Amino acid sequence: MSVSEPTPGQGPAAAPAQQPSATESNPFAPPASENTEVASEKTEAASENTEAVPSDAPQPSAAGRGLPRAAGVALAVAGLLAVTATSAAVTVVVGRPDPAGRAVAAPAVTASASASASASASPSPTPTPTPPPTVAPRPASTLQGSVSGGKHSGDLRYFLLPVPDNADPYGSPDGAMLSMEDLQAQYSDSVDIKEVLDSWGFKDAAGRTYRLRDGKTEIRSELKRFGRTDRAQGFADHSGYGDDSFDIDGVSNAKGYIFKPKEQAYTGALIGIGVVGDVVYEITVEVQGDPDKALLFDAMKRERDRLTNG
Template identity: 55%
Template sequence: MEAAAGPVPGVAPARRLPRAVGVALATAGLLAVTAASAAVTVAVGKPDGRPAAAAPAPTVAASASVSAAASPSPTPTAVPVPVPVPVPVPTAVPTTPKPASTVKGTVDGGKHEGDLRYFLLPIPDGGESYGPADGMTMSNDDVADQFGKQDGIMDILGSYGYKEGASRMYRTADGKAEVTVTLLHFGSTAMATAFVKGYTVKSQDPIDIDGDPNAHGYVKKPRQQAYTGSMTGISSQGDVQYTIDVEVKGTPDKALLSDLMKRQREWLASGG
């Protein structure tokens, strides 16, 4: 992936869906294609506020005149004592529980059935979803976008028995990373495995993915630490191929990607 441009002062970067990066699919007699992985620039900024200048203390001028003549002593008067008014105690408002997802799916022997969105890695506690919390079912156009809308891409995917796709994007609770998970459902375990073997990302440095024996990954380090770095992990479990893209400020730590890939693999294997 190309390194993201530097932040523009005073302008918040727009979040966007995946951008194109070079990808080659090693398929016998098939076209070479260009694929896309998710990339969203992470920029955290604060207004350049300056502390308000302290207001000058008011000047108090006091003057008094004292009469030489003695004034008569005032006659004491009774002052009524105010009756305290009881303050009402606010009543706790019951919280509405978060609605449970109705998306369902099952897995048996590596074969996944039901709604593919069910198998997307759940958003961690405190994470913020971009779009529906359950994720999105991808149209053919959405899938083609992942691969740069190259001519014949759906035919290439069809040669692997492609059925459907699903995706979810979220920001981590600490606001330091944005994660996109993409699932592609193929005709069989063998087809998904073959697709992964021929799926490589150009113009990025390869990295190992710990905890996921079928995975391979790539990293794009930024030219400057103030810019965005990215990582991509590619693997499969059963008849589902999964890609995880991570965008962070500065040089990415592959341990984060390895953890996500491992958990996505376990989720696909167990069905939750």
């Protein structure tokens, strides 16, 4: 994510400076500015037979996935795809402003016996059809939050993209708050992400990932809250994964990026960045083969609505 430094009393610049590509292997990534930008490059690859194991930790390790996501966030997944690997390196540029899973209930198997009234027939058992397994209802969340005039108060996790009925979340159903250490782990050691975020008036961050039960699609929502709406807008305007972005259908004030795999057996990704008031939201969709932009459009709309209406 790239950001330029505003003069005192002014908000951040409205648009990022355009710069030529930093590396041949990643045409999307702009180079870091000498004074205001720092970049972290993550090259991702996974063997064809290797699957990562889901963790109950709020922010699973990026090892084994190698997938592009907001500021390099990568999550573990079990049984999502037989092969999860991408061949391209993705560079994320960031800069400063100027001066739980569900429980499955075991079905009860019952049988009733009926006796024939005829003297020539003996009692014969009549099996009762076994009901299919049912999924226990997801516990109701106790998180609270509200939004007024673009300012979001309460627990930031309350505003995370809701998990649909045909999906299961990793870790806590409520999602997780992200510490500065969690955010720093998404960048190389040369990037002081705390200094960058503090320069924008950063307050806190939260994230949640869920997997659709088709076993092919993962969606992650990550939120960053700032002290002022103009600072959140500036951070969003100057955040990105290269110059080749596209508009999000039905969502203004947002942009998207696509990462197609070299082979259909590999995992592709879509990333969307938008802002509502004092919160910047980032949605990452991972799916086998060439990703369908409609998946990102739908998730971005639902996250925008959640942040707008609470």
